[in-house]
Amino acid sequence: MAGSTEPTRVMVAVNESSIKGYPHPSISCRAAFDWMLSKLVRSNAGGFHLLFLHVQVPDEDGFDDMDSIYASPEDFQRMKQRDKTRGLHLLEYFVNQCHQMEIKCEAWIKQGDPKEVICSEVKRVQPDLLVVGSRGLGPFQRVFVGTVSEFCVKHADCPVITIKRKAGEAPQDPVDD
């Protein structure tokens, strides 16, 4: 209230859906984004500044290319170009939504291990809050897939809010998102 003239800077970690098709936001990161708008930002668009971080996992994003043959440096270049395009397409979704609602935002892409990169970007950018979606997996599933959200809650240098995907929104294989 008093003295809060600077907008609250919220970093939102976003990723692509693991379900095939053209890159869409994952179910859990879209749920986290929608929750944040309706429950925190509400009608106070000017009070918040959103920072969208998309971390691309080089291996995972190249998975479709398993059977491809790389014969020249240009092939790698093309692959990198394609990754970049997919990442930009993902960020565009969020930036467009913010633009429509007149919420100030920034968005950028990094490469690496999402949990490590998110925490190091928090250190660098120093947001007031980090919002991360979560698939809400059970303990058994978590053993095998690890969860970015748990790591961030423990290690990020700012308050973290984890939004669980609703049970009804989970795809057939709950590890998908």
Add this chain to the structure above:
Amino acid sequence: MAGSTEPTRVMVAVNESSIKGYPHPSISCRAAFDWMLSKLVRSNAGGFHLLFLHVQVPDEDGFDDMDSIYASPEDFQRMKQRDKTRGLHLLEYFVNQCHQMEIKCEAWIKQGDPKEVICSEVKRVQPDLLVVGSRGLGPFQRVFVGTVSEFCVKHADCPVITIKRKAGEAPQDPVDD
């Protein structure tokens, strides 16, 4: 944004400071409250409805009475009365603050194990968000004291935000709060 006519219901778990003196809010729950006001509620007082839950641990609150002699049922009655008074005094602090800022709120006291009671109250009251302060103890200290915030992040049925006490606000013994 769209369709958010109902205020966002935020449950805030509050407890007494463990440092001697008349009951004050703990350093970490006051930090969590202040953070929430300045970073989430901001100027949008009408958009939020705060729910203050204070869980009293019967043993811990009776610690000062270790050397007392209880000779009649009235002695216990008096002790209970005193606990209630301390709890009300604590809640009064938060309710007064909200009143000054014209934020709607409710406050109540429960008895039991804080982490269990907070999670069962979340189930019953169904807030949009739970805010918990944390002493931000290191892994070594955590082994001995356990942390309410970690338990709630894992088990509460709603999004949870944990606000760590700032290093500069920690008392001499970091387990104190």
